[in-house]
Amino acid sequence: VNGARTLANLSADELSRHLATAGVFLRLPPFVMHIRSSIPVVAQGLRILYADHEFLVGADVFADFHVSVEPKLGVFKRLCVFELDGFRPFTPLARNEAFAFLEWGMNWCVTSYAHNWLTIHSAVLEKDGHAVILPAPPGSGKSTLCAALMLDGWRLLSDEMALLDPTTGHLTPFPRPVSLKNESIDVIRERAPSVATGPVARDTMKGHVVHVKATDASHARSQVTAVPAWVVFPRFVHGSDLQVEVRPKSRALVELASNSFNHHVHGKQGFEMLADLVDRCPCFDFRYGDLDQALAWFAALEPLR
């Protein structure tokens, strides 16, 4: 890599200019994304949330994905479109959602094309070398719990996907900002008023969306894999006391598979990887209504010896 430096080394104007012209080659371990956009909110979000990430320059820089979010004029409102190599996989969104669109689009790139790993829709965090996988559908409180755990000292590997290495069974980090929606935004801001957050995408299909910056510790160890130790299926229930039950292994496997983006691509090996993961890790159904109770339970987790 020639001349790597971080986005923080660029002024706001320089970053905007790069993004609007040749684009920015941004290292998001384990990938390099080539990002182009002339929309100010994209530059704003990248500058806040990826300040510590390497910005690569040089004629021979390789990017895993070439993506862009560019303006499009709708009949009644200003829109934006996401492109991967000129291909538009999604319908346009409102212009104010451009940064969130970039985040969602980059997730889609990885889950659609990065089949070196078995990918599972889940948050992944690690402490003391042991990783917890939190698979859950949207609306389950996964990202809120993930952000709270990260701000409580857990290392973030990902808010959106587990990247399970088929050769080692270890989890590859892909630490990116944590996506919060609606009430969760204030919940996390109240717990961590100084946490860096990106631009607000208002009135999206998911409501209001804000991204929270990954902690420095998460970013600093983004090349260090982790060993899966627990699988926890979270579900937020307003006002509920903490309820944790051991999930039967067979049900855990079925649920993990249903949350996997690409186990079918890996065939029998993919199924056996998931089964092995379930075999090795205690699995829990985790119903919570109070983040402090939830964090205390995670703090007391002991890995199997």
Added chain:
Amino acid sequence: MCETLPAIWQVPRREDFVLKGWPDGVVVYDEANGNIHALTVVAGEAFLWIREHGLEDPIALLQSLADENPSPEDLASLQVLLQEFEALGFIERVPV
């Protein structure tokens, strides 16, 4: 297929199926379509038995699953299970 002709239940794509079992249940992976199915422990044992032996005599299978002689209810339950297996593409009837 005419039900009166002698036939045997068989697993037609033996190599396509991977089974993982625990005391709480069995999970089957079908490589032909990538589908995953959750079975009870008994259903998993029945599927393994059919894969191993084929099934001509349901009584023999039921006796392998329990110490006592099968009841009419057991036989009826097995018929339902066989229909479900057939619908899932796990087994098919082959004339003998």
